[in-house]
Amino acid sequence: MTSDLFKRYVWLIDVVNQAGKLTYEEISSLWERSPLNEDRSPLALRTFHNHRYVVDKLFGITIACKRKGGNYYYLKDNADAKYSTQLKIWMLQTLSNSHALESEKRCRDRVLANDNPDEKFGLAAAIDAMEKNVCVRIVNSIPKTPEHLTEFTLEPYCVRFWGNSWYILGKIHGRKDMLVFDLSRVLNLEISNIKFNYDENFEPEKFFENYYGMDVDTELEPVTVRLRIGDGTRDLIRTQILHDSQKEVMADFDSSIFEYHLVPGEEFKRCILLMGDxxxxxxxxxxxDEMGEIICRMSKKYTR
Structure with missing residues (x-):
């Protein structure tokens, strides 16, 4: 497959995903204005259907047609596969952007990105272990238990991308408690030959719904949290929600109150502090009271 064709497939997935639903005519019109289409030629109907077929067979993403109401095309999803489809789209977009940067040398130094931690071990091995239902042996750079252990035999339950890092969630073999490991901080990860029985009733997305990010503590219960967010930040919070439970329950001319239902762990507290006053x-x-104490301790450091 040429890189140009790959970009066209990703472009098609992206425009349908962004719009939610589009007619063939709307897709063709967008294609005529796309920077990938240098000669501004229309998208032939036969080519469009061929792209749909390849996208389905190659990437497992179905662009379906809803004939009732105007022949609209959309990404076919069911509740169980929704997160998987979105992850595939994200990965394809990342690959496409990488191809674009490699080919457009004139603009390469004008596109900046933060350096991510070097992940030498983890993701591929973790996915392989999940597929085979075998444990992984992990050597972590920092202790993860009250016993200050750094080496674990882990039953891998899922992996998740959050805050520029990949994480693995699993049970310590022979124990019930769940632990999270940042793969960028793992010193070594190896697949073992120890089999485990994966709990088919475990739902990764549901497991994380009460937590902010990867700050998991199964001993704490979620609570209702209300934050007053000032006018300088609330528009950002409206468009980039902090948590799936977010609701804007009150709005004044200079602030809004947002409500959340979650476990207010350390990562969530740091998120609040990042918004300043x-x-x-x-x-x-x-x-x-706890946030007030943290802010008082911070203030003392600047008033000495």
Whole structure:
């Protein structure tokens, strides 16, 4: 497959995904204005259907047609496969962008990205172990338990991309507690020959719904948190939601109150602090008091 064809397939997936639904005529019109289409030629109907076929067979992403109401095309999804499809789209977009940067040398030094931690071990081996239902042996760079252990035999349950890193969630072999490992901080990861029985009732997306990011503590219960966000930040929070449970329950001319249902762990507290004086914990009182103590300790460091 040529890189140009690959980009065209990714472009088709991306425009349908972004729009939600499009007619063939709308897709063809977008193609005529695409920077990938240098001669501004229309997208032939036969070519369009051929692209749909290849996208389905090659990437496992189905662009279906809803004939009722105007022959609209959309990404076919079911509830179980939704996250998988979105992950495939993200990976394909990343690969396409990489191809674009390699080919467009004139613009390469004008496209900047943060350096990610070097992940020498983990993702491919973790996925392979999940496929085979075998444990992995992990050597972590920092202790992960009260016993200050750094070496583990882990039953891998899922992997997740969050905050520029890949993470693995699993059970310590022979124990019930779940642990999360940042693969960029793993010193070594090897597939073992120890089999384990994966709990088919485990739902990764549901497991994380009460947590912010990868800050997992199964001993804590979620609570309702209300934050007052100032006018300088609330538009950002509206478009880049902090958590799936987010609701804007009140809006004034200079601030809004957002409500969340989650476990307010350390990562969530750091997120609040990152917003500076544009964020205030309204409730619960325990979290408000804790944030106040953190801010007081910070203030003392600057008033010595």
């Amino acid at each position: 544009d964020a205030e914990v309204v409730s619960p009182q325990e979290l408000r």
